Amino acid sequence: MTHTPGWFLIVVSLFGVAAVCSPAQDASKVSEQALSKPEIRGGIVFKNYCVVCHGERGDGVARAAKLYSGLNLAIKPRPSDYYIRIIRNGGERVGASRFMPPWQDELSNEQIGDVVAFLKVIGDPVRRGEAVFKANCALCHGVRGDGTGRAAKLFNPPPADLTRSDKTDEYKEQIIRRGSESLQRSSGMPPWGERLSNREISDVVRYLRTIVIASHDQ
Numbered sequence: 001m002t003h004t005p006g007w008f009l010i011v012v013s014l015f016g017v018a019a020v021c022s023p024a025q026d027a028s029k030v031s032e033q034a035l036s037k038p039e040i041r042g043g044i045v046f047k048n049y050c051v052v053c054h055g056e057r058g059d060g061v062a063r064a065a066k067l068y069s070g071l072n073l074a075i076k077p078r079p080s081d082y083y084i085r086i087i088r089n090g091g092e093r094v095g096a097s098r099f100m101p102p103w104q105d106e107l108s109n110e111q112i113g114d115v116v117a118f119l120k121v122i123g124d125p126v127r128r129g130e131a132v133f134k135a136n137c138a139l140c141h142g143v144r145g146d147g148t149g150r151a152a153k154l155f156n157p158p159p160a161d162l163t164r165s166d167k168t169d170e171y172k173e174q175i176i177r178r179g180s181e182s183l184q185r186s187s188g189m190p191p192w193g194e195r196l197s198n199r200e201i202s203d204v205v206r207y208l209r210t211i212v213i214a215s216h217d218q
């Protein structure tokens with residue numbers, strides 16, 4: 001998670017990453033495959049539309065929960081078709097709470113399907129962390145976390161190879177939250193504490209632990 005210059009963010013938003021990044025970094029096919037997984041896309045949709053009521057982990061611990069006193073907003077395990085119906089048509093249509101609005105006018109069928117895919121992994125902190133990592137960190141650190149992201153060549157020193165990291169979980173939490181300069185390292189890694197919640201950072205660290213183990217096992 002290294003610093004991305006403001007001009008680069010503007011170019012990416014207008015023209016897409018491929019327009020400014022070398023294919024010598026993360027192969028386009030590998031990157032696209034990783035970022036096109038429904039659960040990764042669904043994690044982004046869930047954060048934008050669902051977190052305020054259901055919480056980041058789907059446990060009902062959320063900012064808006066106090067508005068619905070007496071209601072349990074935790075997401076219970078359900079069949080996929082149930083999730084699709086309640087998201088698309090709202091709670092009343094499936095005999096649930098009337099406070100659950102229909103989203104069919106705001107979310108496409110693909111987005112609803114992606115959210116359902118994310119709900120299947122929402123109880124797993126590692127899978128949640130993978131979704132957060134690939135949505136926010138892969139551009140620089142790469143989809144594998146090996147430092148070969150499509151924007152990596154823009155930075156000197158380059159983004160860290162997280163698969164070889166010997167840092168503790170506490171150190172990783174601090175560098176994600178506060179940025180690299182706060183730990184006397186390069187200025188490339190920005191602070192993410194205002195964009196990612198404590199829970200999301202914790203989940204990312206859990207995920208990073210698994211890719212280090214996987215790397216050592218190869």
